[in-house]
Every structure is written in C-alpha cells, then in structure tokens.
Amino acid sequence: MGWLSKLFKGSSHKGFDGPYDWRYGRDMGETHQSTSWNTGAETEDIDHAIALSLSEEDQKGKSAVEREPQLEDDELLARALQASLIADTQPESWSRNDAGAGNGFGYGYENLYQPIAFPYSTGFRVCAGCNMEIGQGRFLSCMNAVWHPECFRCHGCNQPISDYEFSVSGSYPYHKACYKESHHPKCDICRHFIPTNAAGLIEYRAHPFWSQKYCPRHEHDGTPRCCSCERMESWDAKYATLNDGRNLCLECLDSAIMDTNECQPLFLEIQKFFKELNMKITQQVPLLLVEKQALNRAMGGERHGHHHMPETRGICLSEEQTVSTIYRRPKIGVGNKVISMKTEPYKLTRHCEVTAILILYGLPRLLTGTILAHEMMHAWLRLNGYRSLRQEVEEGICQVIGSMWLESQILSMSDSSNASTSSSTKSRSPFEKKLSNFFKNQMATDTSEVYGNGFRAGHRAVIEFGLHTTLEHILKTGNFPH
Numbered sequence: 492m493g494w495l496s497k498l499f500k501g502s503s504h505k506g507f508d509g510p511y512d513w514r515y516g517r518d519m520g521e522t523h524q525s526t527s528w529n530t531g532a533e534t535e536d537i538d539h540a541i542a543l544s545l546s547e548e549d550q551k552g553k554s555a556v557e558r559e560p561q562l563e564d565d566e567l568l569a570r571a572l573q574a575s576l577i578a579d580t581q582p583e584s585w586s587r588n589d590a591g592a593g594n595g596f597g598y599g600y601e602n603l604y605q606p607i608a609f610p611y612s613t614g615f616r617v618c619a620g621c622n623m624e625i626g627q628g629r630f631l632s633c634m635n636a637v638w639h640p641e642c643f644r645c646h647g648c649n650q651p652i653s654d655y656e657f658s659v660s661g662s663y664p665y666h667k668a669c670y671k672e673s674h675h676p677k678c679d680i681c682r683h684f685i686p687t688n689a690a691g692l693i694e695y696r697a698h699p700f701w702s703q704k705y706c707p708r709h710e711h712d713g714t715p716r717c718c719s720c721e722r723m724e725s726w727d728a729k730y731a732t733l734n735d736g737r738n739l740c741l742e743c744l745d746s747a748i749m750d751t752n753e754c755q756p757l758f759l760e761i762q763k764f765f766k767e768l769n770m771k772i773t774q775q776v777p778l779l780l781v782e783k784q785a786l787n788r789a790m791g792g793e794r795h796g797h798h799h800m801p802e803t804r805g806i807c808l809s810e811e812q813t814v815s816t817i818y819r820r821p822k823i824g825v826g827n828k829v830i831s832m833k834t835e836p837y838k839l840t841r842h843c844e845v846t847a848i849l850i851l852y853g854l855p856r857l858l859t860g861t862i863l864a865h866e867m868m869h870a871w872l873r874l875n876g877y878r879s880l881r882q883e884v885e886e887g888i889c890q891v892i893g894s895m896w897l898e899s900q901i902l903s904m905s906d907s908s909n910a911s912t913s914s915s916t917k918s919r920s921p922f923e924k925k926l927s928n929f930f931k932n933q934m935a936t937d938t939s940e941v942y943g944n945g946f947r948a949g950h951r952a953v954i955e956f957g958l959h960t961t962l963e964h965i966l967k968t969g970n971f972p973h
Contacts, residue, residue: 618642633657634664645669680705680714680725698722699936700929718802719743719855720929731827733853735783741827742922746855749820751780754863757856761864764896765871768958774843776870778863779816780852782834789814789849804851805862807869813838817852829853844873857900857927865893880969887945888965891953894934894946901927 616625619634620642631638641651646660647669658670665673676685676695685706688694697704701722705714715724715738722740724730730738739747748754758778765772781789786803792812814837821832839846848866850859868889872880904919904927937943952961952971964972 620644634659634662647673676704678706678709679703680709680723682726700932717743718853719747719858720926729827731823731829733782733829734821734832737783737853739853742920743855743926744823744853745920746857746923747853748780748856748859749852750817751778752818753820754778754780754850754859757860758863761860761867761896764864764899765867768895770871772867772871772874774845774874776845776867777837777839777847779814779837779847779849781814781816781849783851785815785834786849786851804854804858805866806849807866807873808839808846808849809841809844809873811839811841811846814847814849845870855923855926857897857923858930860900861893861897861930864896865889868892877966880965882941883945883948884965884970885945886941887947887949887971888961890934890942890946891949891958894931894950897927897931897934901931 616630616637617623618625618630618639619636620638623639625637625639629640631640631643633643640653643652643664644650645652645657645666646663647665650666652664652666654666656667658665658667660670660674671684676693677683678685678695680703683706685693685695685704694707695704696707696710698721701720703722705723709723715730716722717724717730717740718733718737719739720743724738724740728741730740731744732738748757755778762772786806789808789812790803790806793806793808793810815834816837817832818835819831819833821829824830837847848863848870850862850866854862866889869885872885872888877885901924904924934946937946948971949961952964952973956964956972961972964970
C-alpha cells in the first residue's frame with residue numbers, strides 16, 4: 492500500500508478562493524493556496540500510483556489464499572477512491588459565476604442569470620403612482636402599495652420622498668418638514684410653530700370666539716390685547732395705543748367713537764330705540780365720553796352702591812361732580828399712538844335722579860351703543876321709581892336692553908333695505924358684522940354672578956312674559972317673573 496501514502500499527502504498544486512470557470516478547468520483570477528479543487532494532472536498521478544501498485548503485486552506472484560481477501564479489499568478501495576476523485580472534478584449543476592457580465596448564478600453550460608430578489612422586483616407589480624408595471628428594478632413598498640422610487644412623492648412639494656421616515660395625512664405622504672409646514676399649528680401672534688410641552692404634545696391657547704391660536708407664553712409676556720374685541724396683537728400688526736394705556740386693534744379703531752360730539756348721533760338713535768319700546772326718557776341727560784382715569788374718578792365720587800365690572804366702560808351718575816370730558820377727536824400719530832386729544836371740565840348739576848351718563852371713549856360704534864343702551868336703562872329705572880333693586884336684577888334687565896339694541900343692529904346689517912334707511916348708517920364691513928356677534932356672544936356666555944346670571948334670568952323672563960310684563964313684575968316684587 493505504498494501508493495496510499497502518496498494519495499493522502501495532499502496536493503502541491505495551487506487552488507483558489509476566487510472566480511473559477513469550470514468549463515475551462517482553470518482559474519479566472521488570482522490563485523491562493525487551497526486543496527478545494529483537484530486538477531487533471533493530480534488525478535493522473537493518482538491513477539499512475541494505483542496502476543504501479545497493482546503491477547508490483549502481479550510481478551511478485553503472491554497468490555496466497557490468506558491474503559486474497561485483503562488484496563480484493565484494497566483493489567475495491569482504490570477504485571472507489573478513483574471514482575470519487577473523478578466525480579469531484581466534474582462541474583456542479585449550480586456554480587458561483589462571478590466572471591460573467593453580471594451577478595448571479597450560471598446553470599449548465601449556458602450563461603443565464605436570475606436577478607437578486609432584494610432589492611429588485613421579481614414579480615408583476617404595478618406602481619401606485621404612475622399605474623405602470625414595475626420591471627426589474629428597485630421599488631418601494633409602503634402605504635399598502637408599491638412604487639417606483641421616483642413616483643413616491645410628497646403631497647406638499649411634489650418632490651420624491653427619499654428620506655428614511657415620512658409622514659402621512661389621510662391617504663397622502665409628506666416629507667416630515669412639509670407635513671409640519673402644512674399641518675403643525677402656527678402661533679397667530681409670533682407666526683412661529685407652536686412648541687410642544689414636556690410631554691411632547693402641542694399645547695396652545697385659543698380664543699373661544701375668534702379661534703386665535705397662540706403660544707401659552709404670550710399670556711404672560713406682555714403681548715397687548717384689544718380692549719374691544721379681546722384679540723391679542725400679532726407681531727406684524729401693531730395696535731393703536733390710547734392715551735389712557737388701552738390698546739385698540741386697527742379693525743376696531745376703524746369704527747371707534749373718539750369724542751363726545753361724535754357720539755351724539757348714536758345717543759339720539761338709542762333714545763329713538765327707547766321711544767319705540769314705549770320707554771321714552773323725558774328728562775335731558777348729558778352724555779359724555781371720557782378717558783379711563785376720568786371714569787374711575789367719577790365712580791369713586793358716587794355714593795350709590797352700583798356693582799361694576801372689573802373693566803368698567805360706562806356709568807350712570809346720580810351725584811353732582813365735575814368730570815373731564817373729551818371734546819376733540821384725537822389723531823393717530825407715529826407708531827399708531829393717539830395724539831392731540833383735547834379735554835375740558837364739565838360740571839354736573841342735579842336736576843333729577845340722573846346727572847349724566849359717562850361712556851369710555853375709543854370703542855367701536857356697536858360696543859359704544861350697547862354700553863350706552865345699558866346705562867340708559869339704568870337712567871330709565873331711576874327716573875321711573877325702580878329703587879333699591881338687587882344687583883343681579885337691575886344689571887340683568889339693563890343687559891337685556893343692551894342686547895336688544897345690539898340685536899336690532901345685527902338685523903339691520905343683514906337687511907340691506909333697513910340699513911339704507913337707518914339713521915347714521917354707513918356701509919358695514921364684514922369685520923363689524925363679526926364683531927356684533929362677538930359682543931352678543933360675550934353677553935350670553937358671561938360667567939359672572941351679576942351680569943351673566945342676571946342677563947340670562949332677565950332674558951328668559953322677557954322671552955316668556957314680554958318686556959313690559961317683566962318690568963311691571965320687577966316694580967312690584969323686585970324680582971324677575973318665573
């Protein structure tokens with residue numbers, strides 16, 4: 492068995508780990524030490540060794556009976572090894588073929604390739620963007636559909652989405668930045684995206700009527716509010732600053748009544764409104780427009796215990812005193828500041844239960860008229876013997892009269908024929924119509940005990956029993972009928 496030692500010594504031929512072409516039986520790339528493949532020369536050496544061993548045994552003529560089984564076994568083993576070696580040198584049906592033009596697997600003697608399954612399409616697919624078949628190329632699978640990469644586009648900017656993450660709104664994909672631009676709320680004050688809170692949620696404040704959204708910090712950073720409509724001043728729309736420190740948006744300023752003389756036509760209009768309700772005020776009651784400071788001083792000089800709102804905007808006086816009134820309309824100067832306002836003292840004398848009605852200047856016509864109607868109802872009650880009423884009853888019925896006048900203005904604005912014949916009528920802007928509904932909503936949703944609850948109780952009574960029956964019941968009992 493001398494040949495066996497040669498058979499298991501290993502090969503001194505060079506093998507390879509790289510490309511190999513079995514059709515030509517040679518390396519296609521750089522050679523490296525290996526025993527993975529047997530070349531034809533090595534196979535011939537083994538065949539020669541086997542033949543030489545068999546020939547030596549024949550020449551010796553050893554045919555002993557006890558050695559015949561061993562020789563037979565050796566011969567079978569040698570032939571089996573030869574057959575195995577021959578089989579190892581035959582090509583596999585599938586072999587790695589990197590020497591071809593593409594990446595894939597070759598089969599048999601033909602140079603055929605099947606594409607790699609990922610990231611390439613291997614079946615019949617239709618792009619959800621262009622409705623064309625996706626051939627043998629890259630594709631995206633998302634939103635329960637498949638897409639050509641160039642067809643998967645942002646609904647906001649119409650550019651392909653190649654980011655690792657994207658956003659979805661409805662059935663439309665967006666770049667994350669485009670989604671934020673389109674859907675993330677912006678502050679109506681600073682125009683920036685409203686930031687998230689510590690919990691990662693978008694937190695903002697919103698006016699219940701105007702739906703003005705703003706960052707919570709603006710409630711504490713000194714951002715001005717309009718003293719009429721309560722909207723906050725945005726950073727790109729400066730408000731007017733009145734002499735008494737109040738701020739007024741430019742829309743409210745457009746219809747604001749700024750001095751006593753300018754308010755007289757409105758005063759006459761509301762006197763006519765009372766006359767139509769069979770509630771004519773016979774005494775001459777002065778009407779004066781004043782600054783906030785003058786209004787506060789006049790309130791301090793009253794001995795009558797009226798309840799006033801934290802932001803008082805009108806008062807019906809019963810005492811004699813001197814009041815500083817505005818007699819010349821101020822101008823709007825640089826930076827929307829009110830300048831050149833002229834005031835003069837006005838001495839009140841007592842001829843009846845009412846000495847004057849004071850209204851805060853610089854408010855829009857509709858708000859001025861609503862306040863004036865409210866204060867004129869106080870005057871009517873005093874002049875007609877309604878004394879010592881509970882605050883919620885007196886303020887409640889005065890709010891009802893103010894609301895009735897405001898409702899008449901809303902109806903006149905919706906009725907073009909009435910608006911064209913109404914006194915002191917001019918074309919009303921869309922904002923002024925919206926503003927009238929805001930003032931109406933303020934009354935209906937007021938949460939104060941005196942003005943809010945008093946108004947709702949008085950309104951129910953007037954709706955159910957009528958205005959005059961309600962007033963007669965108040966005169967007799969001091970309460971609303973129910």
